[in-house]
Amino acid sequence: MLRLRRSASLGRLAARAGVGVGGALALAGGVLELERRAVCQAKALTTAAAAATPPAAGGALASRALTLYQYEICPFCNKVKAVLDYFDVPYATVDVNPLTKAELKFSADYKKVPVLTAASPDLQLNDSADILAHVLTQLKEAGALPERAAFDSPEAQRWSAWVDKQLAVYIYPNITRSFHESQQAFAYVEDVPHFSALDKLANRYVGALAMVFAQGKIKKKYNIVDERAEMFAKLREWSVEVGDRRFHGGDQPDLADLSVYGCLRGIKATSTHAQIMAETDLQPWYQRVEAAVGSSSRISRT
Template sequence: MAAACARSLGQIGRHAFFTQSCRTGNVAAIVPRISVPGSARAYGTGGARFRSKLLSAAPLRAGGRALGCAFLLGGGIGLYQTVKFNFQRHFAEEEAEESSSEVKFTLYQYKTCPFCSKVRAFLDYHGLPYEIVEVNPVMRQEIKWSRYRKVPILMVDDTVQLNDSSVIISTLKTYLVTKGKKIHDILICYPEMKSTNESGKEVIEYNNKYWLMLSEAEIEQLYPEKDSRKEEMKWRKWADDWLVHLISPNVYRTPSESLASFDYIVREGKFGTFEGFFAKYVGALAMFFISKRLKNRHNLQDDVRQDLYKAVNEWVSAIGKKRKFMGGDRPNLADLAVYGVLRVMEGLESFDDMMEKTKVKSWYRRVEKAVQHHEGHN
């Protein structure tokens, strides 16, 4: 409608400006035909001499041109205002729709937890805004409302609770790819299973947690290379079942490393003054001895650094020299998982040693850049 009105105004303006009535000798379009009763002459239709005298006056010619210009100017201003209004309304509606459909994420975490770091890497890479609630690792009052007492926990719109880092990542990735399913409906595909671990303690596991719940068409689009989906799942599981167990024995390898690690944990975590002092010194000593038990449990070498070096070099070899990431030109879920686990060692001696004595540095910096720049946002 706005375009039609503008066209009409423009036509009127052009007609008034370019019509023959603006030329000397033609007054038919300017002076109306007025008939006087009883007279055979219609004023404005007189002879050529009469018309010529009437229109030879400059003011009348200028008035005609001014009228045309006025119509053109009015039409242009009207079109501008109409288009401006429509664009403003369109963008306002889009913003309102986006704000109303935006999902709210709240992550309950320990900053130095490798599983929490995995989730943050995924959220940051995909540019998903989220709030962080740092949980006190001693009292855990921040998650007292949850029967699931581990972190990370991700709350969606304060109503849907996602537990376990791999379940969180698989659920959100499915949600981002499908765009038609609700998170609550996707979560049903990852049922809880209670089991007993080696120590006889009851634990909760989740079925299918490395699977994305996609259609065949979506799978082909997300995993164009043959076996790339299986490869991603394999290395995601490897990060959870092997790589993550190399972190504690390495960051608590010696008393001095253990103290440095707890200094970092206390500084970055949520501790009270007394809790922080106790955790730093007593916790550091305790974890030094616990790391020795972990080394035996996971059959690690006496020099646990060698196991760390071997693991990350194995990861780099699996990527190969022709790919920037395991996902090709972009990080996939395995890239983000391995990066998230290794990232918790940053600032510690174990991290510096790993970057210096393995081939992981170039890949690590590429993923770091991709995560910091939210390159998976689109």
């Protein structure tokens, strides 16, 4: 009925425009053909998205109370979150105050992020590499990682380590080039539920200023001269590595895809991220990974 009414409307429009009945029918046929193609394209996109979607996590890992202590913009924390999100593993996050680190008082010897804790049995894991190794082992045991060799191949592990040692080190100097950019980076503190008004104010101003002053030390530590140009050079390395593939992992993202994606997703609210998307060829790949990861499996944030 909808198509008949649409064809009749097209006929009236054609008559007003001086087009004959044959022209109106041709026009209607063209519209219906476009509709058919749109439906086919939608089905193809749905099929592709389904192919890139991993099996849901199950077993012991999904039932454990996982808590990730983090900074929202930390590239190492975001690597972990990207993997948890991709496999639909529920987790809670606790934002650590960068100035006081009071939330890590339970950890006697380790005061960095990320830290992952779990109940039943009690567990504390420090550092993204150790956390991801544990998570992937648990996923495999739960049957949610049927192709572990492909997802966590030596090549995928090599590029995940590359993120830690070569890409992530450029994030900090690039989001702290000025006080304005540092404030962009610290804007997330406004959304941290347990931060007081004073905590938020201190981080937005004192924390942002401290980041600007520390930028030079970070550049010196890693022998960085031009942080923007060198970061873009690293991103070109990744772009060349992915090449014409949908993902580094082929038809589905692997650990390398999620590691690079997580690193970049963490600074999504900054002008640095906007420039990366605008001035590199990574945006199509980034959007494919974003679609494959889907919505966050984070269940709470404190």
